[in-house]
Amino acid sequence: MNQLNLDHASAAVEFNKDEPRVDWHDETLWFVRTKRDRAAAQLPEWEQLREAASQIKNHVLSNMHDLLAQFEENAKQNGITVHWAENADEHNAIIHKLIQDAGVTRMVKSKSMLTEECHLNDYLTRHGIEVIDSDLGERIVQMRKEPPSHIVLPAIHLKKSDVGETFHEHLGTEKGATDPQYLTEAARQHLRDTFLTRKVALTGVNFAIAETGGFVVCTNEGNADMGAHLADVHIAAMGFEKIIPRAEHLGVFLRLLARSATGQPITTFSSHFHRPRPGQQMHIVIVDNGRSRQLGRPDFRNSLKCIRCAACLNTCPVYRRSGGHSYHSAIAGPIGSILAPNLDMKLNADLPFASTLCGSCSNVCPVKIDIHDQLYKWRQVLMKEGYGPGSKTAAMKAMATVLESPSLYRVAGKIGRGVLRFTPVLAENRFNPWYNQREMPEPPAESFRDWYINNKKV
Amino acid sequence: MRVGLFIPCYIDQFYPKVAIATLKLLQNVGCEVDYPLQQTCCGQPMANSGYEHLTGGCNENFVRNFSGYDYIVSPSGSCTLHIKHHLHAANESEASAIRSRIYELTEFLTDVVKVSSLKATFPYRVGLHQSCHGQRGLHLAQMSELVAPPFSKPAQLLNLVDGLDLVQLDRRDECCGFGGTFCVTEEAVSAKMGKDRVADHLRHGVNYITGVDVSCLMHLEGILKRANSAVQVKHIAEILTATV
Numbered sequence: 263m264n265q266l267n268l269d270h271a272s273a274a275v276e277f278n279k280d281e282p283r284v285d286w287h288d289e290t291l292w293f294v295r296t297k298r299d300r301a302a303a304q305l306p307e308w309e310q311l312r313e314a315a316s317q318i319k320n321h322v323l324s325n326m327h328d329l330l331a332q333f334e335e336n337a338k339q340n341g342i343t344v345h346w347a348e349n350a351d352e353h354n355a356i357i358h359k360l361i362q363d364a365g366v367t368r369m370v371k372s373k374s375m376l377t378e379e380c381h382l383n384d385y386l387t388r389h390g391i392e393v394i395d396s397d398l399g400e401r402i403v404q405m406r407k408e409p410p411s412h413i414v415l416p417a418i419h420l421k422k423s424d425v426g427e428t429f430h431e432h433l434g435t436e437k438g439a440t441d442p443q444y445l446t447e448a449a450r451q452h453l454r455d456t457f458l459t460r461k462v463a464l465t466g467v468n469f470a471i472a473e474t475g476g477f478v479v480c481t482n483e484g485n486a487d488m489g490a491h492l493a494d495v496h497i498a499a500m501g502f503e504k505i506i507p508r509a510e511h512l513g514v515f516l517r518l519l520a521r522s523a524t525g526q527p528i529t530t531f532s533s534h535f536h537r538p539r540p541g542q543q544m545h546i547v548i549v550d551n552g553r554s555r556q557l558g559r560p561d562f563r564n565s566l567k568c569i570r571c572a573a574c575l576n577t578c579p580v581y582r583r584s585g586g587h588s589y590h591s592a593i594a595g596p597i598g599s600i601l602a603p604n605l606d607m608k609l610n611a612d613l614p615f616a617s618t619l620c621g622s623c624s625n626v627c628p629v630k631i632d633i634h635d636q637l638y639k640w641r642q643v644l645m646k647e648g649y650g651p652g653s654k655t656a657a658m659k660a661m662a663t664v665l666e667s668p669s670l671y672r673v674a675g676k677i678g679r680g681v682l683r684f685t686p687v688l689a690e691n692r693f694n695p696w697y698n699q700r701e702m703p704e705p706p707a708e709s710f711r712d713w714y715i716n717n718k719k720v
Numbered sequence: 721m722r723v724g725l726f727i728p729c730y731i732d733q734f735y736p737k738v739a740i741a742t743l744k745l746l747q748n749v750g751c752e753v754d755y756p757l758q759q760t761c762c763g764q765p766m767a768n769s770g771y772e773h774l775t776g777g778c779n780e781n782f783v784r785n786f787s788g789y790d791y792i793v794s795p796s797g798s799c800t801l802h803i804k805h806h807l808h809a810a811n812e813s814e815a816s817a818i819r820s821r822i823y824e825l826t827e828f829l830t831d832v833v834k835v836s837s838l839k840a841t842f843p844y845r846v847g848l849h850q851s852c853h854g855q856r857g858l859h860l861a862q863m864s865e866l867v868a869p870p871f872s873k874p875a876q877l878l879n880l881v882d883g884l885d886l887v888q889l890d891r892r893d894e895c896c897g898f899g900g901t902f903c904v905t906e907e908a909v910s911a912k913m914g915k916d917r918v919a920d921h922l923r924h925g926v927n928y929i930t931g932v933d934v935s936c937l938m939h940l941e942g943i944l945k946r947a948n949s950a951v952q953v954k955h956i957a958e959i960l961t962a963t964v
């Protein structure tokens with residue numbers, strides 16, 4: 263939890279202090295990535311599907327206004343009340359008001375990364391409303407007062423024993439119990455009671471369909487349905503980029519989403535909501551919160567194609583070895599590192615650097631977002647706008663001066679090699695981060711250039 | 721065919737043997753190779769750190785050195801990729817010619833020279849570290865994330881070497897964690913990734929780790945040496961010219 267106050271590199275140092283846990287985190291997520299590979303390979307048309315999804319989303323980005331207007335009109339006709347929120351505060355206030363209007367102080371929520379982005383739980387708690395997250399992983403981290411560390415697997419940073427401890431403390435399970443079946447059963451009983459007694463339920467939205475004015479929510483536990491079907495008021499919150507033009511496009515996205523996320527052919531529950539049942543209220547809150555700004559940046563607008571499958575997190579070798587909390591942002595991993603600087607450049611200037619730019623994220627992305635290229639571009643924007651540490655800027659200027667002058671470069675090279683050869687202690691010390699866990703390269707007596715001038719022909 | 725040899729700065733300074741092997745390899749396959757003496761660096765260390773706006777001088781120097789060659793060849797996927805994507809200069813037509821004529825060594829050998837045999841012997845178990853920039857950036861090999869038929873240009877060449885036993889890794893294209901300045905700014909993650917990459921090779925009993933990027937190999941070498949391992953690293957050019 264305290265990792266949230268650190269920059270990515272420092273938080274990663276903390277995370278890496280427990281190496282067996284890092285190995286376990288890495289292997290668990292790699293296992294998911296491998297399942298995704300197998301599922302993808304079973305569809306010969308996989309790459310065409312990705313291309314189709316990408317094209318549909320391109321169309322969405324270029325016609326955002328019209329599609330949203332069309333959605334609003336159709337949703338209203340279906341009897342859904344549509345609300346617009348410019349930012350997180352408005353989103354929270356609208357939801358607060360709806361709960362107040364319903365005359366209750368308790369609500370149940372299905373997993374929604376948007377509400378994490380808007381810090382809805384904190385807001386409602388401060389206003390005296392009890393919120394229970396009903397997704398199992400989300401409920402676990404909620405009890406621990408931690409944010410989710412992964413957008414699909416919110417408690418992936420925790421082991422069975424951690425969950426056992428948490429449930430012992432909050433649900434009164436036996437101390438030391440780690441049997442998943444036993445623990446899940448305890449959670450199920452606790453949530454059943456919640457579902458039965460809450461009059462207001464909130465869900466996210468995976469896809470909103472302009473053509474029909476309805477929306478689709480995907481969960482593996484069916485918890486969104488349980489909450490929404492039993493409540494008098496169903497509130498759905500969505501970032502405006504969740505819109506797709508037509509119902510027939512769902513086939514493309516639903517085939518890609520679960521396979522990319524967990525390697526399943528399809529999510530266990532894809533629930534279609536089109537109108538409130540008699541006597542029920544249905545509200546949809548459509549949120550901007552910086553999305554129009556990102557849509558207006560040609561280099562970064564593609565990030566709004568994201569369907570939140572988390573494939574880029576699972577494949578990211580840095581995410582697997584630094585943990586979700588090190589990204590100090592609702593959405594971790596490569597995609598989060600593109601979205602977060604849009605929300606606050608100063609606070610998130612470190613995130614585009616939490617990558618080796620290996621490019622694996624862009625390759626797994628089912629909607630073909632150029633993730634690693636956008637990370638590279640954010641680096642340029644952030645450093646140019648002065649969000650880099652002064653020492654780094656000075657070092658880079660010095661490096662540029664040396665490397666643009668062949669004679670300076672040769673002198674510096676000679677000195678550098680000399681230092682390493684004759685006084686290695688200067689480099690082999692604890693202030694050199696390279697040397698902390700790695701040996702220095704052995705410097706040769708002459709550079710290739712020196713050799714070439716004398717030998718040329720091999 | 722006149723080839724301009726681009727030797728990245730850290731190879732020039734720390735790994736001249738790799739540059740010598742590259743030169744030898746290109747000469748062996750019949751290229752007329754020239755090494756422009758005033759070259760320094762591709763500018764990638766600045767650009768990947770977010771300071772592309774400081775690479776102007778480097779770029780101009782690069783264009784001065786490498787204009788007019790039929791091909792520019794470099795034993796580094798990462799530096800080649802940087803030039804291919806980001807080289808711009810006052811003389812933009814020259815810069816663009818360079819961008820389209822620069823090749824990483826193994827892709828030059830397989831795609832341009834179309835090498836089908838080599839006089840090289842290396843009777844060891846070898847693990848190939850597929851560096852990301854070469855692989856995903858230059859498409860030197862099929863990527864594990866994509867659904868497409870497999871191929872690998874470096875492996876194709878290694879298979880021409882007598883006695884060489886190329887092992888299959890568990891994670892065939894996982895990043896080693898070098899990542900340029902990432903290796904020091906994110907030291908904890910970088911070192912952990914390197915250790916894991918090395919462990920995959922060790923599990924398969926390799927004698928040598930090879931690859932097309934000296935930077936990744938330098939990182940893996942640092943980790944092997946710290947662990948007092950007998951396993952050594954060799955750039956692919958050294959293996960493709962090896963005689964035992």
Ligand code: SF4
Nearest residue numbers: 568569571572574627
């Ligand atoms: S960026 Fe792509 S891979 Fe990552 S979560 Fe979004 S859709 Fe999935």
